[in-house]
Amino acid sequence: MTIPSSPGPDRLRRVVDRIQGLPTLPAMLSSINRLMVNPRTSAKEIAQLISSDPAITSKVLRVVNSSFYGFPNRISTVTHAIVILGFNTIRSIVLSTSIFDALRKSQPAHGFDRAAFWRHSIGTGACSRVLARKLGYTALEEFFIAGLLHDVGKIALDSYLPEDFAKVVAKVKDSDCTMLVAEEAVLGVNHADVGGWLLQKWSLSQGLVDAVARHHSPALAGENLKPAAIVHVGDMLARALQIGSGGDRRMPVLSEEAWSALGIGADSFPALLAEGSDEAERAMVFLEFAR
Amino acid sequence: MPLYPIDKVAPGMRTATPVVDAGGMLLVREGAEITAEILERLRSRKIPAVDILVGGGQPPSGTPLSVTDPDAALAALAHAFESVNGNPVMKALYEAASERIRAGRRP
């Protein structure tokens, strides 16, 4: 068993310095963020901004009208979408579609199944969302995104360090270990560290960065222990439901700190799995953006 | 992966990609074997065509099989949990998940 360690900044730097030409997120995201900082911004103003990009607009409307949200009436304008689902929800939808868009362009190396990967990511997002709802959180989209992006480091490695990543995939295949263990052995850093670094580079919120960077070591997440713990367990739930694959066939080790931080009992698993499975099925609408 | 028009899709074929309907609802997971029941569902949702896996190739390595067969799913689950079942919480998760498979409630 390998206890996930926090790599020294040097080790991480040595790896990520070799990652070149990373995609960027659309400027619209930072514009939305800037608008939302001002409390007097109206839904109409945000909607005008989003509507300036027809591709994003159509994706947002596609998602808000999907069974993932299941709103009983058709939502035909972005303004309606913002008012009905809330400012944060729409920002999260824009963010997630943008991320799919950015990563879709990167070329997959051999031996790593992107379709299964995204299904696992969406499943983890859905399960994290279910967990967050059970724990009484209201900003559920943040947790969906955190789950969705928890393994984004694997995509970065796959696309930008394909030779190293091919070794990782080969090691997983040979010794039937987890990706985490193989990455630590091959690279000295793992996909969680790389994912956290990427999200930080994209200027996403510290909560999101910590939840992704610490999803295998929630105890090190500091004040964001709970979000990291939610993604940690969300990942377990998605694996138990066998939704897609993160690239390995083994369960990672449960963090006791994470489990006790959530304060739920093991008897809630049947209900969590049932809800997670339903939610994941509805969330598969995002899969089209990954193609 | 060839795109088969729905009237050329037959039971026994395997999907190459997940099939999602116009509302974003997942109808069939990728790698799933088409059964008469699934075919009926695809037709009723007006799915025009399906990506079909040719050559009966296995999914890429490292990917758990997209198992429709409960026995294979149970075996994959048992394998995944093998090394962590000493933890009572993980054991409970394992049991809850296998119970779902046994009860036929598959994602």
Place this chain on the structure above:
Amino acid sequence: MDASAPHEETKAEADALRHAYEVSRFVQDRSREIRGARASADIVRSFAEAARQLVGSGGTQFYVRDAGGGQMVLHKTTGDTTIRRLGASPWRPPKETLDWVAKERRTTTVPGENDREWHTLVPLVVAGDVSGILVLDVPQAAGELAQQTIEALTFLAEEAAAALIAAEERARLDDEVGRIDRERSFLANILDSITNGILAVDLDGRILQINRNAAAMLDIPSLDVIGQDFEPLLTGDVRMELRAIFDETLQAGFAMERLVTTHLGGAEFPIAVGSSLLRDDALQAFGCILVFRDMTASREMDRLRKLDQMKSDFVANVSHELRTPLTSIKAYCEALAGMPRTPKEMEFLQVIEEEGDRLIELIEDLLDVSRIQSGTLRLNLELGNPGELVAEVLAMPRLHAGKHRITSNLSPDVPEMLFDWNRLKEVVLNLVSNAVKYSPEGGDISVSLSVAERNLRIAVEDHGIGIDPADQASLFQQFFRVDGSLAAKVSGTGLGLAIAKGISEAHGGTVSLKSEPGKGSVFTVIMPIRKEPPKEEVKPERSPFG
């Protein structure tokens, strides 16, 4: 770049900050007000007023889940948005939207009939379940509302929802208190309706509960003695006895029931006092409960029962004592009859003998009755054919002295069965001779024997004077004889039917009667057909020691 731009930007930021501060202060004040309101009407009013100031609305609707836990139904509304839309019916959220809010537990703002009218729906989450939905009318395009306004509205609505839940909970608690009060008086009514006296005291002897009857029996003038020590309220023997019972109960866990005599208004009343420990849910003793039974009534019953027993014993003894001399008298009569006598002497001797026989018969009847009554009638069960028995009875010459035509109808399927030949013969004889006696004009008497549902059925039918319905019920009692001129002429002890009934019952059967005055009577004996002795009568043939 324009030099004034940074200055403009700073100004705008300061503006936004000031605005944000004002809104947050407003929200704080209002939320304090909402939380301070206790009645749900006040909460909704406070919220509606705050909402009016934020977005110019006043209308709210409050939905709660119906009793079955299913649909959301409109509970109350405040404010009238209807004035604006004169004549139109007020907007109500569609069921699907309510369901969606309840399922998603998400505060949302949805369009009303047009783009200039929106409605914010806030789920009320209690213990993980959505128990209600608060709807706020927003009379302007929600798209133009500032983010902060929507957030403030949502926040206040959530505060109102929380306050409403607390108010509903308070109302429920008040109901609960009322229910407990009702339950308590219900229990007190039950206690007071019990004829026994009940006194519950704690371990220190302080009264926990006392009912009306206990107060009456113990001569305690008021029921308002809860919390008082029970001893000083009592006097004399009662005080000592109850103290002793109380101590004994605390020590041993129980006390034998005992009789205590109380004095009420100069008269003595016997009461039986029983006691037991009072235990809580954890079986820990916390007091003692004393139960008082008024023994006045049961003493009277006891006296009557003893009297009845004495009478039965007396009848049995006397009958026995009478039989011995009578047997001697009969024997001497027979001896005298064997000697040469004049016809006159023979006639007198016959009278003596006949009267002696009647006396013996009467005494036998009396003995039977007392055996039946005391439960000591023993049956000598043997296999026999009831048909033969009936034939034997009908052959008796004494039944054919009058002008009656006695017929029998004996079903061939009557099997051999267990019964006491002599006793059953007595029953049939009694019934047939009754039929003869009460048919003074003669006529047909029929005796029928059949099997009905595994039971033997013996029916004796006459066409005599019949029995008045008023007399039918008491007919089977001892010494009962039907009044009337004819009945007076008929001899009899009045024991026959009582004996017939006793013997039938000893065989596990019954005797019943159908009769109409002037038309005749049918007496029917029904008894189970047994081939083997009943279990309880099976005795071991030999003692294991014998």
